[in-house]
Amino acid sequence: MVKKKSFLRTLGFWTLIAALVIFVTYPFAWMVSVSFRYDTDAFEPGIIPKRPTLDTYAILLGFKKSVREELSNEQQQLLEIIKTLPEEQQAAVLAQIKAQRKKNLSHF
Amino acid sequence: MAVMSLREKDARFGWKLVLPTVIIIALLILYPVFYNIYLSFFEVSISDAPNKFVGLQNYKEILTDSSFWKSFGITLLFTFTTVIGSILLGLGVALLMNREFPGRGIVRALLLLPYVTPLIAIVFAWKYIFLPIDGPLMKFLAYFGMDPGNDFVNNPNNAFWVVSIFNIWRNFPFVYLMLLSRLQSINSDYYEAAEIDGASNWQKFVHITLPELYFVIASVALLRGIWNFYKFDEVYLMSKFANTLPIYIYEKAFTGVPEQGVAAAIATILFVIMISLIGIYVKKVLKW
Missing domain, CATH: 1.10.287 (Helix Hairpins)
Known part of the structure; x- marks a missing residue:
């Protein structure tokens, strides 16, 4: 196939791909992002956590006690x-x- | 002892071989179906008291219940919206992914994410997106002058659209995969021949790509239609106000004063409708 590629077409194509990738991965990225936050930061805006932490994973795997456990x-x-x-x-x-x-x- | 021909012997032997499977299938599939039909003629008691036979009373009650017809309409609309939406999106994406471009492998892999992530985790992510005031979608819409305080998820008027969008998002990768695998097997000679005859891109799409994809699209639409007509988990977890029929059945059967007989009758009606729709569809569209 012979095709003349115009700049506009290429741009449009890549915009489409970018939009698609964002549409597909945004909720997933948010899920991953929240998993690296403290509970109190869960609703902070932005996809990159400002105070990243591995706390939630430590609690999940039993290396650390959650607040709820400590209270009770x-x-x-x-x-x-x-x-x-x-x-x-x-x-x-x-x-x-x-x-x-x-x-x-x-x-x- | 009667003399059996070899053929008869073979047939008997064959039956013996498949019998265990047939029995298991009958127990696992047919028994619940018939038990459900049986229940639909009874007023099911939740205590030790025996069920009371009421004949067609349950059916009469449902067919005169306006909220049943309302959720029936919503379910049909939901099924059509999500099937058409996910097929259009899946087709578009499959066409995009059928081209060569750098990074195609990684984009193709990312596209499968919605389909493979655990449902409950992704539901929470989507609820966050639709969250009033703090949610990213609300913030985005606020630039265009919309009130960011709107609660889309818990508003019965909007819940339907939220659930539909979520369902399309979650299920289009399935459609995309099926269509892409068919697209890749279309012989490129057809396109070259069409180009020599001076066909435009649109003409190539309509006269080569679509006819080649016809049966895949039709089968995928059938599968997605069946799944979404009965879809409970994705709808109920996303919003309890979407009010499709499976949720209506659930509420009838397990919440408030349980009316399991009525719920069974609704399920039976759905079963009959679905069986006849599938029968017509398979004959007319898939041309079996």
Whole structure:
């Protein structure tokens, strides 16, 4: 095939390709971008995060505790309180807590 | 013992071989279908009480329900819009990608992204795009004097278009792939012959490309039509206000006071409509 290529045609062609690529990849790029942000920055404008972080991946893979987990570490606090009790009482209290938990769970 | 001819023996042996598959298919496909039809004649109870037979009451209730007809119309419109939209876009993209240009490989790979990303992740990305005030689309439209406070996704009047655009975006790569693979196998001799006869680009497209693509386009339209007519996940996750029939069935069956008998009747009606439409389509368009 012989074709005379005018500059305008080439420009139009590449504009089309660029528009297509943006149309296709924008939502995906945004998804990737948000995955590198802190939760509080999620709705910041722009596709490149201003404060990039790997936090979300660390939380996902279990290297780090999320805020939600840290706020709800009742278990840990409870254990620490029990440790302050006299030694002979510790076992009894733990057993009681366990029994209580079981009772609460059985409702479901 | 009766004497069997070799042919009969072969036939029996063949049946024995396919029997396990036939039974599994019957259990997995036919049983739910018939159970659904059976349910549609009952008032299904959600407690231990037995189902009550009500005859055609469920069907009567649906066919006189104006909200059913409304969502039926929306579903038809949704199916036509998305099928035509994704085929036009897919055809355009396939024609573009059929040319040689530097970087074609990477663009072709990127084009598959919408189809392969997990649905829920990409739905959130799209919801962000349509987000009032902060969303990029709203900010862009604000340059043209539109109120950026519009909530497209949760407005029942607009939800339909949002869902359609999203569906076209997500599914055009499928169409594009099918069409591109056919385009690549068109013999270039046809185009050369046409050029010698002095055909313009448009004439080449209409008289060579389109006839060659006819059956692929028709098959893809059929597949996309079936899928989108019953599409639940993409529609429901994107907007709960799009109100197509699968969502209507879901709401009837599982929310508020469950009316599973009615929902089953709607599903049966859809099934009958779809079967007859496909039958006509396959005969007339695919010319089987």
